[in-house]
């Protein structure tokens with residue numbers, strides 16, 4: 001292994017810009033992806049996720065900037081990069097008249113290094129469907145197949161494009177496990193997703209994109225910790241707490257009091273959830289109010305995205 005291949009970074013992107021006429025799809029993106037991580041790219045429609053991935057895959061030339069992928073400058077030698085990466089295609093892109101096994105054998109024939117078709121199908125529990133055509137598979141099976149179809153050349157780096165789009169929760173959990181196995185077997189995974197829970201559960205690090213820019217990049221926990229008040233606290237009581245008392249709780253932010261179907265509700269945000277809940281409980285004791293419920297929830301990646309961009313990621 002030479003020094004470049006041994007680098008801890010499998011992707012080093014510097015100031016990538018991509019313009020389509022008047023549209024700036026990428027407005028100067030720099031990022032490094034570490035060897036062996038699952039790296040998630042999140043952002044609303046039109047944020048530039050697909051464009052970024054296509055540049056890194058050697059499918060699109062950037063207008064400006066550079067990208068080293070597996071130690072190779074991708075715009076100068078896209079063929080060398082393509083041999084060593086895997087790219088997940090949408091199910092509709094596969095040959096409809098070939099069997100699963102035939103598709104994998106055909107894909108494998110393009111590469112000097114390849115994994116046998118049956119071994120790949122076994123990895124995603126599709127060996128017994130080796131003779132089936134793609135159109136006869138369920139949505140979850142199609143997605144599982146599209147994952148292994150990206151692994152025929154035993155790639156060092158794999159790109160998954162919304163790998164669980166449209167799947168039910170069980171099928172999504174199956175897919176997450178398969179993606180983790182790909183990472184645990186030694187590959188680096190870059191995936192795009194619209195699902196915040198997916199990024200939070202699956203990704204080692206997450207990049208948020210918005211309007212062609214990478215606006216945040218960290219571990220999911222690091223992104224959440226970056227918020228001023230990363231916990232939501234909600235208390236319910238049969239009789240109301242004094243509003244002044246609740247608003248005066250040290251460390252409480254964005255305090256709301258309301259009357260709901262279950263009783264009087266206090267909602268607030270906190271940096272230090274144990275301290276604020278202790279102060280809230282003490283206040284209730286002093287005022288003779290019995291709390292019937294007290295819940296603490298960490299902020300989500302959605303909250304982080306809102307905080308950075310002022311807009312919701314989903315919907």
Ligand code: ATP
Nearest residue numbers: 020023024025043044045046047048049050051052
């Ligand atoms: P989605 O989540 O909807 O897939 P995305 O984050 O992947 O969105 P891109 O597909 O990268 O976003 O698009 C970024 C911007 O560039 C959009 O405004 C899009 O319309 C524009 N764009 C992308 N490809 C082209 C193209 N081939 N020609 C012209 N404009 C393009």
